[in-house]
Amino acid sequence: MLIIKDGMTEVMMMEIINNLKMQNNTTTKHLKLNNMNEIYTNDEVLTYFGISKRTLANWRLKKLISYSQIGNKIYYTKANIDEFLTTYKKPIKSK
Secondary structure (H helix, E strand, O other): OOOOOOOOOHHHHHHHHHHHHHHHHHHOOOEEEOOOEEEEEHHHHHHHHOOOHHHHHHHHHOOOOOOEEEOOEEEEEHHHHHHHHHHOOOOOOOO
C-alpha cells in the first residue's frame, strides 16, 4: 500500500521505486550464492586490485589466479581472490 504525500501521485511514487530498483541492480554487481560464496566480475577484480585488463589476463594465463568462465564472461569467487592473496603475500621483514 502506498501512502501518497505532499502532492505526489501514485505513478510518481512507482516511478521513484522503479528507479531505485534499477539503481540497486546496476550498482550491486556481485552475486551471493547461499550467502556463502561471493562472485565477482572481471571489472570488479580489476577495480579491487587497481590493475589493467592485460595484467589480470596475464595472471590467468600464468595460472596465478583461479577463475570460472561462462561463454566470454569471466568470474572470480571470493575464495579465488583470497587464495591468490594468501599465495603471493610477502612476509614482513624483521629489522
